[in-house]
Amino acid sequence: MSEHAAVDQEASNARRGRGASGGAAARRAARSGGGPGTQLTxxxxxxxxxxxxxxxxxxLIE
Structure with missing residues (x-):
């Protein structure tokens, strides 16, 4: 049974694709920098x- 569980685990990992990279909103926020951040004085x-x-x-000059 442990071999079957290992195969199922590998198959579920393959279906996830990118893993923990997040959704579209997370990728968009990473590209935009997440906001203005700290402003230089x-x-x-x-x-x-x-x-x-x-x-x-x-x-004398005049």
Whole structure:
């Protein structure tokens, strides 16, 4: 009887085809990435604001 059970098990595995890959909705979600995910933040630089030229230097340019 154990040989018969093993043959039945193999036959049922063959009928399943793709196995545990999921249905059409699962495959579609895997292709689309599943959603927006985490969003990258805007670049924040830690550079202080400073004056390149003082009033005298600006007057020379003008």
């Amino acid at each position: 805007y670049i924040k630089r830690k550079i202080n604001v400073y004056e390149v030229l003082d009033e005298e230097g600006l007057a």
